[in-house]
Amino acid sequence: MTPEQMRDASLLELFSLEAEAQTQVLSAGLLALERDPTQADHLEACMRAAHSLKGAARIVGVDAGVEVSHVMEDCLVSAQEGRLLLRPEHIDALLQGTDLLMRIATPGNAVGPSDIYAYVALMGRLLDPASAPTPTPVSLPPPAPELPMAELQLEPPVSRFELSELEPLQVNSAELARPAKRVTEGGERVLRVTAERLNSLLDLSSKSLVETQRLKPYLTTLQRLKRMQSNGLRALENLNAQLKEQSLGLEAEEALEEARRLLAESQQLLAEQTAELDEFAWQASQRAQVLYDTALACRMRPFADVLTGQARMVRDLGRSLGKQVRLEIEGEKTQVDRDVLEKLEAPLTHLLRNAVDHGIESPEQRLLAGKPAEGLIRLRASHQAGLLVLELSDDGNGVDLEQVRRSIVQRQLSPAETAAQLSEEELLTFLFLPGFSLRDKVTEVSGRGVGLDAVQHMVRQLRGAVMLEQKAGEGSRFHLEVPLTLSVVRSLVVEVGEEAYAFPLAHIERMCDLAPEDIVQVEGRQHFWHEGRHVGLVAANQLLQRPVSQSSAATLKVVVIRERDAVYGVAVERFIGERTLVVLPLDERLGKIQDISAGALLDDGSVVLIVDVEDMLRSVEKLLNTGRLERIARHSQQAAQVARKRILVVDDSLTVRELQRKLLLNRGYDVAVAVDGMDGWNALRAEDFDLLITDIDMPRMDGIELVSLLRRDNRLQSLPVMVVSYKDREEDRRRGLDAGADYYLAKASFHDDALLDAVVELIGGARA
Template sequence: MSADRLRDASMLDLFRLELDTQAQIISNGLLALERAPSADLLEACMRAAHSIKGAARIVGLQAGVDVVHVMEDCLVAAQQGQLELGPQRIDQLLRGVDLLLRIGATAPDQDAWQTGPGREQINAFLHGLQRSLSEPDAAQTVAPTTMDGASNTGDSRPIGGDRMLRVTAAHLNRLLSLSGESLVESHRLASFNAALLRLKRLQHNTAHSLSLLQQTLQDSAPEAARLDVLRTLRQQFAQSQDMLAQQLAELESFERRHSSLSQRLYDQALACRMRPFTDRVRGYARTVRDLGRALGKQVRLDISGEATQVDRDILEQLDAPLVHLLRNALDHGIELPQQRLAAGKSEAGTIRLSARHNAGLLQIDVSDDGNGIDLEQLRRAIIQRGLVDQATAARLSDAELLNFLLLPGFSMRATVTEISGRGVGLDVVHNMLKQMRGTIQIFNQPGHGMHFQLQLPLTLSVVRCLLVEIGGEPYALPLASVNRTLALEQEQIALLEGRQHFSFENRQIGLVSSCQILQKSEAAAADRSIPVVLIGSHAQTYGLRVDRLLGEHMLVLQALDPRLGKIKDVAAAAVMENGAPVLILDVEDMLRSVEELIAHGQLDRVQHHSQPGSQPPQPGKRILVVDDSLTVRELERKLLSNRGYAVRVAVDGMDGWNALRSEQFDLVMTDVDMPRMDGIELVTLIKNSPQLKAIPVMIVSYKDRPEDRQRGLDAGADYYLAKASFHDDTLLQAVLDLIGEAQT
């Protein structure tokens, strides 16, 4: 392994990101295993450990490889039933996760882990865990009963993977009653239709009477005959008017009843998805008490609004933001007992957590009776970090000052503790709320505490969207992800470093084509101005060129068939008011697609007017890289892109299989152990497909035993490369042997 790769800051950052993710999977799995042993949880822990070991070997962190290897031995023994994962062994494995995170945090300086105290820590851990493999665990796990599990989660997930939700009999009875009302209302349409048929016959008779009147006038019939026909015509016309007025009134009444019934039916169906707020917060009181004791503080948590009904999807995502706010209140807000007594307060502090419905929104309040925040100290911290100059800082209001607490990396702590000081707490809260289309407000009373007010939609199943036309078809963009809409003139677009930009609020914003992202043909603009939608955050904002803006609409989300997998750049579907289907775009996924196009140098220019005769550039040979390790994917992508190949990445076998069915590739490179579909399954599918079997397939895996290699080749792989002996030249030479040099 070259020293240059180890010093590659971007690769190390990717490794740390992957390490954090996979370490969290192992930690969560181990804690769940302590409560209820499960083969699926063991498999998830094993897969996460494999990914960490492979990524650590790629970036040259041998200390990390050593730690993960012995953890794998313990997990394999548990899988084979040779030992039981009791509390002591789980404690040792969790210490191993902590050790891995410390090793990753100090990369690339690994000398401390090869000799001295660092190596002693590793050796002590290895010796302790290896010894536990042969010794019985003093305490055994106790699995909770099914009743306890159900009461804790409020739902269950059967083996088939379908989502299930507990619904009360009362909810089902009301839903059935409303469905019956809807059926009765639909039968009213039959009588309404019969009345319209009578009106149609009356109009036909009226038309016949008009013909008779015309004939009598032409034949110079007696005046009495003409008057008689005219009298009949007037009667029929009056009857038509009366019947039409009655049917219009009936139609209006039906529309009102149907709208009311539809709303009640939707509200009742939505109520079936609701769960009480207490389902998420029932364990918080113990958490606050234990953490307060660890900090030497006496703290009590008061929870109100426990019966407030919250949408299941929102409730599941609320845990992390609320825990961050509670930890901040404990560490930053609540004072030590002696400080509280000196300030004339009670010795024990109080944190209040409440939930309620307010103005059609879910409002959650987290407050404490601590010391609040010193606004002048906050103002000085903002200036010291260079966020604003002194003159600007002096003009900031209290609310504007407090909003700086939500910035990434901002912390009032000079030192980092286990609980706070890293500046990620409120940033995480803010980002999570944005993902749920929510907002946060901060209120402060110096010396008396802080108050955080969260407002979220009552449900994530209804979303207000901006409808746009792309490639002649309507698409929806969630309004929460739309920053602004613009109309750009051709002269406002400039080229910077070969890419199109335009100026907006003293910033240069990159211009990208929505048609290229969605792989659709781009139509020439009908007007001189180009409709543009601004998406993304402050650090990553792009202008999305669309064909037309169609206005705002409230749409009810419809989940896509799970058999489709994750469709690139698409979040969900909906049905518009006219009954036409529309796809709701995944803006975060689109931003990743833009970054991928930029990284590969494939971002097209937005054409204002059609340019007949222009030829698109010919791409090089295309390679699909399939690996669930972010570190490995990025390394292989860089190596291949630098040699001129066009590289597309997939996060697992299922993602790779979807890509193969929609795009053309000259080579597939895949790992073996991956979630959803492993590499052997993917190779087998490719080689059994008449359309794809000619594509060369290379397996790149950490498994280097002869039987593993033979298994991959038997499945149809054309080349097998072990990550343990991974070198840049080895990989590139294998690619050259299979498909030759990249073509430009």
């Protein structure tokens, strides 16, 4: 390969970067000029951008770029000198030229001479309708020569967010000939770095930070050794004082003095080394922290990077729909992780298109409603409590709630009677369902069944949330919250089966200590009361397949996790504390590990696994559906209530179960419930009871079969059994007693005293 070929390849690459930066300047300036065509600063910025592109295209020999940017520059100069007032058709043409320049500068795009000829002719007609200029022949940029891998080391591909780190160039041949480095307006060198290298740097810096923490216990040990030596020296002095009363030989006195000298010298040396280590540990930790903070900052980009072209998209989409729409943006400099930015682009684009299509009305409708003809969409970005908060609002017509009701009924998502009673908040949640749309007619923008559910899904992938509010006739507001970075996660670290696990705070609703009496059985499952509802209780050790803890704590440590409408309490052994963890992806060879998303290191260097909360909730639902969810052994409750007798009530009727449970609880018994014979059989094998009260007719396993199984079990065969049934026929009574029941009570003659008297007759009072 010749040096000329190498140079040409570098020039074309830099021209592409230059075009990307300058076309952004052109797009932003032209949109501002559309609102006020006489703004001198925007006219100047656009003219300079077109002029810079013309010079860059001439340097690299891209004649097509020279022709397009030249006629754009002529138009802008005419506007600057007052010879031309920019009208919408001029703005349209200049934006078209901006797109054409980007296509010319992007390798692989098909732009032919006819495209250039047509554009130059269009601009000629707009500038001078009577005399359109004849464009000169143009040539397109030659394809970059193929370079052998041995001669050219290529970096891995970089994303748009990495390319955008390069500031706009003032192009000249000397600068274009140096592709390896760039200089910003502030004089700082800027290099292209791949995301993989940044991730590696962040990983190494986080490990370095952890390693410095390991010096602390070592320093503590040295301090302890220093105190021990001081005590040893004092003890030797005391011994010397006592031995002075004795007559010691010369050799003994010399040996004692030598011991005192050696111990004093070692104590002095230890004190010096301890002080030096203390200073080194402090400086090392400070440097490691700065290194980590700097590496993390390298991953952060301004929110403006995700907004490239969005204002233009809103404007063009509005014009295609016959609407006047303007996008206002606040918080463009808000710093966000580049990975988060990349994943936010699609949902933000969807919400903006949704606001233009569904929210903003036509100019005629807006004028009739007393609004300006031009619709306004506001996008605001800010930091709040470690999160990126986005608010996207429009001043349109809001959501037609009655249309939503009709659509719900038409799609058979809810009966008409129920839909008529749905609140505004409940109606708005339907908009996030897959395939739900208020448009029956399919267009290029709407009606294709790809709605807000796609936005919600993408935001959840970022461990975030999205909410919708609206005011009829005044507009809608979307509120999005996502982490500032995916590299660092604020988590609650807990202990399960003597191992550390981390729950991301974004999914935690609360932490609590549950007293044994707060845990109740509802529908055969353990629950506790939380914010006006029963919340299911599950054991973390079963979900994470860890051994059961033998803790004798008086309360149960519970983490309440939420994902959408699913809420569960996860019982853990211990709360270690809140930590900011650097996310370390798991080795790809491991595949997807159930309920785990990544790993991290704690301050002491030990490993912690980060829980995938969404995956964990699916595991809970799976265990519930298969009937394999285990009860949490309440050791503290059993220890505190050794004298209380336990009764298991098995009945498929919720009313009967709750009635019997309350009666027995009021009498002082400890009561558990099960929803059918199978649930009861599992409970009997898992826990100890003093009495079984069961119905006969139940799904999965009836009471007769349950009693038969119990009587054949060596451990349970002596357990007293009471059958309570609606059937009061002699053959039913005989059938129950023959199966092994000790008492038969008919529900037809059931009353409080009859049940309680029967229980006392079988097992006595509640206390032993």
